[in-house]
Amino acid sequence: MSGNSTIGEAAIRAGCQCYFGYPITPQNELTEYMAAHLGRKKGCSFIQAESEIAAINMVYGASLVGARAMTSSSSPGISLKQEGISYLAACELPAVIVNMSRGGPGLGSISASQSDYFQATRGGGHGDYRTIVLAPSSGQELADLTHRAFDLADKYQIPVIILGDGMLGQMMEPVEFKHEAPEELPIRGNALRGAKGRPSRIIKTFTSKPTELEEINWSLFRRYQLIRKEETAFETFLVEDAKLIVVAFGIAARIAKGAIKNARTNGMRVGMLRPVTLWPFPSEKVKELAKRTRHFLVFEMNMGQMIEDVQLALEGKGEVSFYGRPGGVIPTPSEVLRVVSRLYHQKGLESGK
Amino acid sequence: MSSGKTGSKIKGYIEIDQELCKGCQICIAFCPKDVISLSDKLNSSGYLPVLFNDSGECTGCAICAVVCPEVAIEVYRG
Amino acid sequence: MRKVYTRPRLLKRVPFHYCPGCGHSVVHRVMTELIDEMNLGDRIIGIPPPGCSVFAYHYFDVDMAESAHGRGAAVATGIKRAFPEAIVFTYQGDGDLAAIGTAETIHAANRGERITAIFINNAVYGMTGGQMAPTTLSDQVTTTTPYGRDTKIEGYPIRMSEIVALIRGAVYIERTAVNSPANIRKTKKAIRKAFQAQIDDLGFSLVEILSPCPTNWRMTPLESWQWIDKVMTKEFPLGVIKDITGKNDAD
Numbered sequence: 126m127s128g129n130s131t132i133g134e135a136a137i138r139a140g141c142q143c144y145f146g147y148p149i150t151p152q153n154e155l156t157e158y159m160a161a162h163l164g165r166k167k168g169c170s171f172i173q174a175e176s177e178i179a180a181i182n183m184v185y186g187a188s189l190v191g192a193r194a195m196t197s198s199s200s201p202g203i204s205l206k207q208e209g210i211s212y213l214a215a216c217e218l219p220a221v222i223v224n225m226s227r228g229g230p231g232l233g234s235i236s237a238s239q240s241d242y243f244q245a246t247r248g249g250g251h252g253d254y255r256t257i258v259l260a261p262s263s264g265q266e267l268a269d270l271t272h273r274a275f276d277l278a279d280k281y282q283i284p285v286i287i288l289g290d291g292m293l294g295q296m297m298e299p300v301e302f303k304h305e306a307p308e309e310l311p312i313r314g315n316a317l318r319g320a321k322g323r324p325s326r327i328i329k330t331f332t333s334k335p336t337e338l339e340e341i342n343w344s345l346f347r348r349y350q351l352i353r354k355e356e357t358a359f360e361t362f363l364v365e366d367a368k369l370i371v372v373a374f375g376i377a378a379r380i381a382k383g384a385i386k387n388a389r390t391n392g393m394r395v396g397m398l399r400p401v402t403l404w405p406f407p408s409e410k411v412k413e414l415a416k417r418t419r420h421f422l423v424f425e426m427n428m429g430q431m432i433e434d435v436q437l438a439l440e441g442k443g444e445v446s447f448y449g450r451p452g453g454v455i456p457t458p459s460e461v462l463r464v465v466s467r468l469y470h471q472k473g474l475e476s477g478k
Numbered sequence: 479m480s481s482g483k484t485g486s487k488i489k490g491y492i493e494i495d496q497e498l499c500k501g502c503q504i505c506i507a508f509c510p511k512d513v514i515s516l517s518d519k520l521n522s523s524g525y526l527p528v529l530f531n532d533s534g535e536c537t538g539c540a541i542c543a544v545v546c547p548e549v550a551i552e553v554y555r556g
Numbered sequence: 557m558r559k560v561y562t563r564p565r566l567l568k569r570v571p572f573h574y575c576p577g578c579g580h581s582v583v584h585r586v587m588t589e590l591i592d593e594m595n596l597g598d599r600i601i602g603i604p605p606p607g608c609s610v611f612a613y614h615y616f617d618v619d620m621a622e623s624a625h626g627r628g629a630a631v632a633t634g635i636k637r638a639f640p641e642a643i644v645f646t647y648q649g650d651g652d653l654a655a656i657g658t659a660e661t662i663h664a665a666n667r668g669e670r671i672t673a674i675f676i677n678n679a680v681y682g683m684t685g686g687q688m689a690p691t692t693l694s695d696q697v698t699t700t701t702p703y704g705r706d707t708k709i710e711g712y713p714i715r716m717s718e719i720v721a722l723i724r725g726a727v728y729i730e731r732t733a734v735n736s737p738a739n740i741r742k743t744k745k746a747i748r749k750a751f752q753a754q755i756d757d758l759g760f761s762l763v764e765i766l767s768p769c770p771t772n773w774r775m776t777p778l779e780s781w782q783w784i785d786k787v788m789t790k791e792f793p794l795g796v797i798k799d800i801t802g803k804n805d806a807d
Contacts, residue, residue: 143638168636174630175663180661184626186634189602189621190642194634212624317619317635319642321598327613331606408762480733488557502777504772508737525576543561544737547581547777548572553561 129294130268132223132287133158135271136195140307141221143170143194145183149202151291152225152234156197177202179208181222188218189328191316193275199235199291200241204226204249210284211250215330215341219278219313221271222256223287225294228453236453237292237376242430245288246404254343255287257350257356258403260374264298270401272304278314281352286468288403290426292376292455351404360399360467361410363389367396370414372435373424374400375443376455381424383458384465393469408438415443420472424461425449444472490538490555492530498550499527505542505551511535514542564589566597566617573611579767579776580676582734583647584615586744587674591618594751600643601635603628604656607649608682624767626656630663632671645672651681654690654716658805661720668725668759672750675716675762676768677731678769678791686772693791698772713791717764721798727759729798733789735765735781742794753801766792 126134126303135157135247137273144158144163150222156173170187171372174180181197187194190283203224213220224242228234245258257277259270274285312318317326332338373381374419379400388395398414413423421443423432428451436445447466450456469475485547494514499521505528506514513536517529530536538555562568566588572581591597602620604612605628613620623631628646635645646653653661664671680698681687687700691713692727695704705713715730730746733739743765750761766788768780775783 150746170632172637172667175659177665178627179630179660182624182630183634183637185627186603186636187638188634189631190639192638194638197608208624209627212622216622243654279567317621318639319599319601320595320619325617327621327682329613329620331610331622396613410677451579470728490560491557498571499694502576503779504777507781516693517582523571540559540561541737545582547568547574547576547578549563549581549585551561552559552563554557555560556557 126153126264126300127295127297128264128289129154129225130158131264131267131300132197132271133162134302135268136221136275136304137163137166138302138304139272139275140310141195141275142168142192143180143184143187145172145174145180145196146196146474147177147198149175149199151227151294152197152199152223154294155223155225157395161212177205178209181206183208185218186211188213188220189317191318193279193310194219195223195347197225197227199227200229203241203244207249208251210256211248211252211254213284214254214256215252216328216343217282218284219282219458220284221274221278222284222382223288223289225289225291227291234453235291237290237455238426238451238453239375239377240427240430240451241288242403242427246406247288251290254345255404257281257283257352258288260288260400260401260403261293261440261473262375262378264296264300267293268300268302268327277356281348283348288375290376298467317445318432338394356402357405358401358403359407359410362397362399362400364396364414364418366394367418369422369465369469369472370418370432371395371397371422371424373397374403374431377424377426378459380456384461387462388465388469391466393466394474395469397463406434407436410435411435411438415439419443420468420474421445422465422468426454426456427451479530488534488556489538490553491532492536492542492547492554493552494522494528494530495550497523498548499536499538500548501525502547504545504547508541510534510539510541511537558586564592565734566592568615568617569582574608575771577768577770577780579678579734579765579769580646582645582740583674583676583743583765583767584612586734586740588616589746590747594748596751597645599641600645602645602647605648605652606683607652608677609647610775614649626652628657628659629651629660629671629673631694633657633664633667633669635669636669643751645674647674648676649682650675650677650679650689653715661716662723664761665720665723665726665760670754670757671760672754673762674747675764676767677764679765680769680772680786682772683794684768691792692695712793715792717762720762725760726762726798727800728761729793730793730796731764731766733784733790733794735766735768737783739794749801749803752803757800766794
């Protein structure tokens with residue numbers, strides 16, 4: 126099943142009731158999948174909106190009334206959704222936003238890239254807010270993390286971004302779906318369902334009293350700290366004895382894993398840390414790894430964005446090198462192996478220093 | 479509450495919430511019986527509200543209430 | 557003596573923040589009265605995007621939610637699609653519906669979304685201090701057309717109701733005004749028909765309401781109410797612009 130269709134199927138099985146999208150390569154198969162499989166499902170709704178802006182605001186509307194809602198796009202389209210995401214975050218509304226990112230900036234290319242890391246993790250919209258950002262690196266993870274995205278969104282009443290890429294979206298891989306679509310989903314307590322038998326309800330943040338908005342910010346940030354503590358997720362690979370740790374996420378991590386296996390057969394003690402939640406970033410794990418390993422190589426398909434989070438986490442207690450290919454270029458494992466081994470020898474790591 | 483001033487049969491009267499009124503005077507313009515006039519005493523928001531002249535002319539037609547942007551007028555009819 | 561007129565039940569007992577003579581609060585009163593009469597109070601959801609009326613949720617005692625500027629029609633679409641039993645209305649100004657939100661308005665109508673757009677046309681951007689709106693009349697002075705709107709440069713006052721009437725998903729469109737008792741009553745009747753079109757699942761409905769804005773028109777309240785008849789209705793004629801609901805007059 127193609128990655129894009131996997132996300133669609135996983136979303137339906139997670140109880141997604143509304144999907145509002147807009148065509149953009151390389152994620153069209155997801156929009157098409159939802160048109161075919163969600164559009165006619167009882168109690169569900171599919172719209173190909175007139176723009177990505179309209180689509181995110183439709184998600185906002187559906188979330189207001191307690192529905193599980195999702196939209197998807199790719200890089201330029203996600204830029205158009207930033208204001209809507211800020212509103213979702215401000216009003217504590219759950220939603221799932223999928224970015225199968227492509228080369229940028231500008232119209233960019235339709236090939237896979239990771240140059241939207243900052244946009245996703247730093248929040249491309251206005252105001253102090255955060256969104257949970259999940260980075261799948263395989264077809265199976267597309268299924269698992271899509272399901273998780275809906276649960277996390279509802280659990281913390283927060284927009285969740287799935288940061289995939291064009292390659293993951295197009296790749297056909299075997300996938301196992303571990304969930305069935307729920308018959309009935311409980312309606313969120315504070316949803317707008319019409320003031321029947323209860324006082325009317327307002328969902329908003331606009332206020333003329335800055336102290337009110339300040340309190341909203343404080344309460345959101347208390348929740349972000351809780352998420353950081355509870356939901357940070359990552360994968361480690363051969364790090365126990367590693368002298369050099371590659372830090373990579375998503376498709377780049379898969380490419381790097383191939384290189385690391387070859388490096389190991391050549392006697393190089395190389396490992397990998399793969400953040401699965403890009404926000405919250407696994408800073409504690411980086412600090413812990415830095416106690417035993419001094420050298421880190423951050424490998425991304427961009428000009429270097431996640432590297433900043435690694436450097437922040439290390440606080441100077443470690444040497445960080447970078448290797449990146451922007452513009453939608455897909456590096457090969459052998460290419461990464463050359464970089465790893467050159468670095469390994471430059472730093473004199475083979476002599477067991 | 480009925481006004482006994484002229485003792486004639488009262489057809490209707492209105493009550494104007496002095497605090498809600500912002501003195502826009504639209505009601506004065508539309509009242510067919512000219513029984514509303516501007517007060518010279520400021521309300522707490524600093525507006526000059528309007529006053530009802532209970533001269534028995536008021537028919538309780540409610541035009542003033544229909545046009546009042548502040549929904550500050552209640553109307554009674556005999 | 558019995559009370560024949562009082563503040564509508566669904567209009568919260570708080571003073572309005574609107575300027576003296578403003579049309580918004582008149583529309584609020586008309587709508588809350590109507591919502592109660594049609595007993596929609598417990599299933600209606602209102603969306604007031606930014607504009608002077610963004611604070612409508614302080615006055616309407618029904619479920620309301622904020623929307624981004626211009627995105628009212630899209631938010632309302634999302635609500636209606638996710639919860640079809642709700643009666644959904646947007647309460648938008650001319651900037652929101654006919655400038656930044658034009659695409660959302662046209663396409664919501666084109667999909668025949670069962671929502672009702674309440675479109676307050678006061679020919680300026682009120683909340684932000686009286687700038688030109690898409691419906692600003694030619695030669696009208698605003699803070700961004702200080703020499704009067706020059707149609708050669710700033711274009712013409714846009715007739716959204718007539719434009720939306722061309723969209724086949726739109727089933728009921730009427731333009732009214734709130735500058736006289738008769739027009740206020742017509743406004744209430746128009747909104748009733750628009751809500752009824754939504755209740756009867758017929759399609760998209762739009763009520764454009766010419767509304768006085770004394771402060772930004774630099775007029776007294778009464779002058780602004782009169783200006784609508786004398787000038788504005790020449791550009792924006794009142795009346796039913798489209799009615800394919802197959803219903804004769806409701807009452």
